[in-house]
Amino acid sequence: MKNALILARCNLFGVMRNLEVLGSLDQGFQDLARRREMTVQFIVKGGPLGHLSFNGGTVVMKEGRGRSRIILSFTSPDHFNRMVEGKANPLPLKGFTRLKFLTGPFTEMTGLLEKYLRPDEEALKDPVKFKASTILTAYTAFFSLVEIANHDPVGRACARAIPDGTIQIGINGGPGIQIHAQGGTLRAERGYAAKPRAILSFRDLTSAHAVLNGCADTFTALALGDMEMRGFIPMIEHMNPILEMVSLYLK
């Protein structure tokens, strides 16, 4: 069952983490992030703690506390989730003088992210936007998967069954995501592993977009070669129920 705490973790470490890479996909974001030097701390009571650092165009999301000049506080995971949906505002505890950043560039940045994650049909006709949307959707899905695997009770039961090793998720001609499994705990990392134990790859961006957005089922995609899996398949089989839970959380 959907749990506000897990959803908050997905939103912070799955969805908002995409700000780390948005600059490489969108010139507008690059322009907004350039020359920014600050850290935004997110404190969710009874929920996740994370900070987002802007440093000369580079953006890094980390779990825990950072040396922040802006602190955004939320009374509950639900409060944070409503903020992500645009239905609530955070309580700034520190950095009132930087409210202009929050209400201006930061809001524009998250707005850009939302446009890619919830694109309209017109936007998807543009190959550049289609590519960016697909890549960000993939990152969202697999980074959120890790949050569910490590924190949701059913997700944890599934993750415990995943044998140790690295699952390589890849989009041919596109980015890779590594899911490292160790003792039932998962960790996601962008990029390609030298020696994965299992590989789940998409034929191209189109097939990745269709599967990740629920427009194609994985069994058919695998049978038709739009997706391919190789290696120690129990890793992928036990990961799949968690991937299905991502769509329940981030519907």
Place this chain on the structure above:
Amino acid sequence: MENLYTNIKSRDLFLRAVKVLPTGIPGHLGPVQSQFIPTSAFPFYAERAEGSHFWDLDGNRYIDYMCAYGPNVLGYNNEAVEAAAREQAAKGNCMPLPGRIQVDLAEKLVNTIEIADWAFFLKNGGDATTFALMTARAATGRTKVIRIEGGYHGVAPWTQGPGAAGVLETDLKENLMAPWNDAEAVESLMDAHRNRVAAFIATPYDHRIFADNQLPAPGYWQRIRELCDKHGVVLIIDDVRAGFRLSMKGSAHYFGFKPDLACYCKALANGHNISAVVGRESLRSAASRVFFTGSYWSSAVPMAAALACLGELERLKGPELMISLGEKVTAGLKTAAEKEGIDLVISGVPSMFYMRIANDDSLMMQQEFCAQCALRGVFFVSHHNHFLNCSLTDDDIAQTLETAARAFKAVAEKYPENLKK
């Protein structure tokens, strides 16, 4: 240049299938569940089958080591079985009353399987395991069942794992899990859940997928029997997969112990749809009280086929024959692999051996080997134990080993860094 198989007509049919069938091929014969890696190397559909062979839609012939995942035990289209089925079909199949064949078959099972005092007929292996569990619950008034981690007992919700689509946490809450070959863990569970465990269910040996199959440790089953007796727990053997490939008297007999209930399906009727639960006298009353039935429960044709199949297996000494054939196949495969620096690990009972290339821990070499075999007409899968059938000939084995040698060579060329020096 070798001519490798292509599967154009299978692909074309699959494109039609995906429009009208979820996943195109639902169930364990689907290309994903079957671990066809890559899918392009394998056929998706069979046109016909005979003996140890099947032909795909493109006319390619395969020597088959999956035997429809077990049901083909005598050879596809076995004449004795099919003649019995035809004869019964001419008399009647689904009728308003069961045919006399139901009693004949029950008597045959009671006289064949060591522990059987009665028999109950169903349609699939999963029906049998669920009925067995319900019988145990009816007999004991308890709810919990001890299962083996990684064990497979069908697809009813209680047999599945957390997170499986359509399965609720409440479906699984009565399951207690123990590792295979760990009688102490079973004892701990029975102690911790005293008077609440209805049944212990396991396969006669550990033939799970994706792992080397493990035989029972010396004394394991005898200890489990003692624990079940001590705690009043019903001991259920899921002999669906192994039944009649180890011993006509039941796989429990092969391993020297006596369960309370035993479940059969695959090899029972050489491909005709029927399963059975057999049990000891003490559980007859409980089995009588469990209402478990279906539209085709008493169909007589599969019962006639089963009766003929059991007769043929006895005549041929089927289990011993299949074990002997499996020994020949696996010894040849190991030799062919070694020539290429490939470490092929064979496990399980030879009549349903599991094989794994151990040069790496990812199964990628294993998957490549199975694909290369499929492209040359030998049907292996990379994740599951294989099945022998009584009709396999020495020529089939020789052809298999020639093909395997070429496939191992192809694997060695693709993964030179993994080969044994």
